[in-house]
Amino acid sequence: MTYSIQSVSTQFDQEIQATIDGKTKPLGALGQLEVVAKQLARVQATSTNKVDRLVIKKPQLIVFAGDHGVASEGVSIAPSEVTGQMVANFAQGGAAINVFCRQLGWQLSVVDAGILIAPEKELQVINQRLGTTTAPLHKTQAMPLEKVTQGFAKANQLIKQVKDKGSNLVAFGEMGIGNTTSASAIMAAIMQVCAKDTVGKGTGVTDEVVLKKQQVVEQALVLHKEKLSDPIQVLACLGGFEIVQITGAMLAAAQENMHILVDGFICTAAALVAIQINPTVKDYMIFAHCSGEKGHIKMLEWLEVEPLLNIGLRLGEGTGAALALPLIQASAAFYNEMASFEQADVADVV
CATH class of the missing domain: 3.40.50.10210 (Nicotinate-nucleotide-dimethylbenzimidazole phosphoribosyltransferase (CobT), large domain)
Known part of the structure; x- marks a missing residue:
């Protein structure tokens, strides 16, 4: 039996990473949650062709x-x-x-x-x-x-x-x-x-x-x-x-x-x-x-x-x-809801 599985999209990687890095935190400070958020975004972009908001539905x-x-x-x-x-x-x-x-x-x-x-x-x-x-x-x-x-x-x-x-x-x-x-x-x-x-x-x-x-x-x-x-x-x-x-x-x-x-x-x-x-x-x-x-x-x-x-x-x-x-839900939540440095008017710590 064969399965037709789409390769996960990397088209938006730069945009996804910029969103994660732009949150009000030091780079990488959320550890594996950042890795999970990127993976969630990649998979969802594969089917929706956009990464503006992550959704976890009816687990x-x-x-x-x-x-x-x-x-x-x-x-x-x-x-x-x-x-x-x-x-x-x-x-x-x-x-x-x-x-x-x-x-x-x-x-x-x-x-x-x-x-x-x-x-x-x-x-x-x-x-x-x-x-x-x-x-x-x-x-x-x-x-x-x-x-x-x-x-x-x-x-x-x-x-x-x-x-x-x-x-x-x-x-x-x-x-x-x-x-x-x-x-x-x-x-x-x-x-x-x-x-x-x-x-x-x-x-x-x-x-x-x-x-x-x-x-x-x-x-x-x-x-x-x-x-x-x-x-x-x-x-x-x-x-x-x-x-x-x-x-x-x-x-x-x-x-x-x-x-x-x-x-x-x-x-x-x-x-x-x-x-x-x-x-x-x-x-x-x-x-x-x-x-x-x-x-x-x-x-x-x-x-x-x-x-x-x-x-x-x-x-x-x-x-x-x-x-x-x-932890999956927290990864999606910080991606969706955490303010960026610009939004919060906080000096970028990078």
Whole structure:
């Protein structure tokens, strides 16, 4: 599947930078907020052909859930059944991501991308099931290629609906017991590093389990070695149903000229794949935070990106992305509302 993603406009770079530099502050004094403001302006200029005012409209956070066959190998602190239990918790408003979305003004959606037991019908969960669970990635392909295609198609449709409702900023969260193992394998495959450099404690497993995770990832990399130069095959061999749909959703959001706020370790693994499929998608991405998961900082360094937050989060669910929203809004607000030296009749400090 191909995505037609516009290259982000640099036509107004001089004007954007002059606006930022002309505010009543020393050059660069707002740090990463200035970087974010410029990125927001570039993306919005791509679709509007002007940069007079930045707008963040109806920010939408989508949590995708999927179960992983590799969870049966004892690579997590919890059984796969917890995925479905947490999906119900999301739908009933009781999880951390619900609290943060209510506090900060996100619209939240929960997607069943493929969990063991489908949610009760009365729960507000979007059905985009690709199956009940992936296959163990160290024994066979996690899923057939057609499941990746189906997942992308479902993600595309969902993003179009979000865009049609007026949103221009989207973030993704995930839930899936065993998905740090899948993300570690994806990281190792794309960055061409060994398993011990990618596997961490996830949600808090023992050193013995970390070693087991490393062995599983190493086995998967050897088993699928001949296919891992193709990012679509990486998803089929090593991915999860939720990781597939997050990857597709990122590409679809960029195709719709939307801002993408990237969460932690699992979502950054999806971003790695999306960038391999179409490198232009990276220009639409803002990286929310550096998680406490071992491999995440290495991913961010490899991508040469600077996260907005580093507060030791390792929960997933999209919590890091949710918490970064006020910084995105602050970037737009200073660009729009802060006086220039000329307007304020202040001597330019440059």
